[in-house]
Amino acid sequence: MDVSQYLEIFIDESNEHLQNLNTQILNLETEPENMDTINEIFRAAHSLKGMAGTMGYKRMQNLTHDMENVFSEVRNGHIKVAPGMIDILFQCLDALDEYVTNIKDSADEGTNDNESLIKQLNAILENKGEIPEQTSEEPKSSAKTAPANDENGDKKWLNIVLDSSQVNVIQAAFDMKKNVYGITVVVQDTCILKAARAFLVFKAVEEKGEVVVSNPPAKDIEDEKFDKDFSLIVISDKSLDEVIKAAAYVSEIASVTGDVIDLSKMKKPQSTNTKKEETKPAAADKAVNVEPKASAKPADKKSSNSGSKPVVNRTVRVDIEKLDVLMNLVSELIIAKNSLVSTTSQEQSQDDAFNEQIEYLESVTTNLHESVMKVRMVPIESVVSKFPRMIRDLSKKLDKKMELYMTGEDTELDRTVVDEIGDPLMHLLRNSADHGLESAELRAERGKPEIGSIFLDAYQDGNNVVIEVRDDGNGIDVDKVRNKAIERGTITQEQAANMTDKEIIDLLFLPSFSTAKAVTDVSGRGVGLDVVRSKIESLSGEVEVRSKLGEGSTWTIRLPLTLAIIQALMIEVGHEKYAISLGSIQTIEDIMVEDIKLVQNKEVIHLRGNVIPLVRLSNVLDVESTKANEESMVVVIVKKGDKQAGLVIDELLGQQEIVIKSLGKYMKQSKIISGATILGDGEVALILDTNALM
């Protein structure tokens, strides 16, 4: 079977499951008894195994299989969760992650068998051997989850484990002279929409009778969490043939086998009832009490009964390229709209109806733009959820006690930004863990709690998303940085004396500047903060740091919500039109020429207590200003972090929604231009990168 077309889905879903496992195992570490968590882990491991098996990745399948065995025993209460076990499980996840990465790179899982891990897993299983009676049950539970080892051949319904209430229901059916059948349905290998086929089978069978129980559970079947076959136990007053025919009538079904149930041959429930199993009787009872037709949705009832089980979102996976195309089309639409708006304003059209329609068009395109943007937005959760695990590992490695507190994981950002933001955040967190937090002794000395805290907070602020990484550690030692900078020749003694603390701290962002005394595995290799900054600036964001010695530091990352369409201020300099992103503009001022002062031969203005350097755009852009001889001038005050600058322009043209287009690599040499946009009249205007002007 050619599975290459599913490779992408496989990789995506594997990553999701791995992430889920990471989170859940972390939970398990804090609450080893939480049955929901254990069930969730079991489910994820099981799906992963099934997927790896389907795709033919044997090594991955073996490893997950052994992990699943362990979870299965944990779930049945035969093994207690021990810290050592958690470590091994994490190692397994890393190994799985490696498989997935290999698959992603080469469509091959690689050759690492991870035998030692499998041995360790088996050792966990064997330790359980001290409780003899339960050992015998082990093969059964693995048979239940691994149909391949099935001793019952086609009649897989014989593997269904009935609990007491289900037995009662079946018994009652017998008493009422109804027939009870076991049916196993096998879907064709080539079937793509397995879940849909299964649903049709369910529906067909339910027309003939009543489904008491299915293996795997209906919910899993609905989520396509089964391999090629599933089994049902049906109560019906129709003949067996009729029921089988109904099921086989559904297309893409390979075979349907069935027989009358003999209760004595069915498996009885296991002695330990997990929470999941406890919920089943309730669902079954309900199914019995209602009319056969109304029982058409046993799955829904079961899922609502299972309490805290996370509800699976109804989603469609869409190729990001398709969204890009959609976004481009919306951009075109906005350009067309802008051109309509500009023609009407030029012609001073008095036609009210026409203007109304234009306004309507404007609001529709704006909404459309927002919706498309929202589609591209994903919660940063997908990135940050791996951090707790990372901090846990760091904590062990660095032998410092620390805890990560995260808020705002549901904050959404453009997909392209989210994909890129992971590494910089990881750098900052590692920094906080390694350099930020002090050793336990020092913390005790300073009267801080023994466990260091690292915070990761994300929130939306206007058109920006702010992500803060904060720690209650040592903070940045400005003197140390200053000495280091002088030592390295980055700055001279004199310069150092004139620099503010903030400017000194900013030196940290320079390439190859690391204050860690010793190069550790975690950080201090001289790459880091400069990479963080360049990465974030490439996403049109900014990063700054506030720090107080002895109390901790806060790193603030500010990112634009979207990269493609922005609100901009259109200006004119020497008959040329330029756009400045509204996000970076603070105010617009009228300044008299006589108010300009000179500081170190540079023009500055004094504005509400701030000294702001002036940048004459006409000089920067090599054009002749049209307003060179006038007494007052228009100055746009822009900011970058705490820095401000005043851009001297000729004329303000107004605010406009613009679509950012790349200039292409020929024009990349121009650092002060970050892109271009097409105006309503078809003319191209350039977008000024105000950050580069400071």
Added chain:
Amino acid sequence: MDELKVLNELDTTQYIVIRLGDEQYGVDIKYIDSILRMQRITRVPKVAPHLKGVINLRGEVIPVMSIRLKMNLPEDVETRATRIIILKLEQYGTIGIIVDEVQEVVTLSQDMIEKVSYDPKDDSAHYINGVGKYNDELISLLDFNLVMQEKETV
């Protein structure tokens, strides 16, 4: 006889003949996306002088360069005949070049093209990969991959 004819047809290339000053140049037609009348070019500050700026081509922002400045010829003088030729180059993407005039399309077979050797004294010869003879006229065949390549190192 028939065979020979087929061979000949396979060996021909179509060129668009453009004029720069007094000289005629040929551009392989396979690179050409479209030919536009001269239009307003938005200047991009702080780039090499032969990069004249950008234009809006059906919603895309396309860079435009002056091949005259590139070849150290005098600055373009805009006339009614001035055109922008949009080229699609595999390696360098879409780019516009300004030419004095677009004249005609000619079909040249391999035997009508003479390879030229590199002459370090002649600036414009950097960009030429052959000379075509057509109706007693000489057409220098531009190789845009050479034109672009050199640009990167400038």
